[in-house]
Amino acid sequence: MKFLDEYRDPKLAAQLSRQIHKITTKSWVIMEVCGGQTHSIVKFGIDTLLPEQVELVHGPGCPVCVTPLEMIDRALAIAIQKDIIFCSFGDMLRVPGSQTDLLSIKAHGGDVRIVYSPLDAVKIAQENPQREIVFFAVGFETTAPANAMAVYQARELGLHNFSLLVSHVLVPPAMEAVLSSKFNRVQGFLAAGHVCAVMGYSEYPPIAAKYKVPIVVTGFEPLDILQGIAMCVQQLEEGRCEVENQYVRSVTAQGNPYAQDLVSKVFKVVPRKWRGIGEIPQSGLCLRPDYEDYDAEIKFNVAEIKTQESAECISGLILQGVKKPYECPAFGIKCTPQQPLGATMVSSEGACAAYYRYKRTPSWTN
């Protein structure tokens, strides 16, 4: 298949694997930031092609996984109300809140709808003027432009029955949180290519310099990831800590200025709580005061809902590269995709779901 097969060529993969073996002389821990990269690594067995000294750990770049439990509870508190149409991307529906989930609310008659774009939710608002439409706006810099566009468009259309429940998070502050943690093991990063396609990578050189880590902007296909690892190991072996771009076919240093402009018109940067990790300063987005009328937290008065996360779920440690999913006592026993305890077992980008799906345990990999 054009634009896919060429990035999955087994001969080139073997060549890159040999190159990584050849240049590796010491032990290195590299974090792939994005959950999509984690799934590619586990699905295609990329980690098994690496020398023993190169360990990959899985980062916090899974939007569903890092959405705090209390934000899920706020979504549930809105979705259960009469005359609400609650719209969300599909993978949020099974994420457990403290009592229930969106899918159960739907099964019990709630009007919860899966949409593929926030603009679909705007259209639903146009078609249902007598009802309130709420879109659950989660995700990183990648989804922020479309969500910003939805609010912008709703205002242009004069819609007053549309709002966003915003739980946006930003990648660079999360990378800094990982690096400044007392548990940190990460020595190099594969940065998320799609985030950089929007934002560029000018935010990364200060992080690379401050924490002395190489950062390689990397794509999602097997050859992208192997090449990103090779570039990162090469820097580590040479004692360099620079920002390099493996994903040149999609990413430029400046990113997409039009998308950035729209995001900064609609959203402002705020501290944000990350599931399992806690609050990270300046790591999220919320609507600017100008767009307050479209803020579902204010409209439905749910901002005061606070929830303690389960102590049983160690997803926070997994998302910071401290533990692997199979080190969680609940993995595959009390926590499965059918009966998930935490979001990393539900999300299509979650590390626990990837390890479960592809049967990754120490006994399987040895």
Ligand code: SF4
């Ligand atoms: S296996 Fe389940 S309980 Fe354990 S960290 Fe993963 S999601 Fe949380």
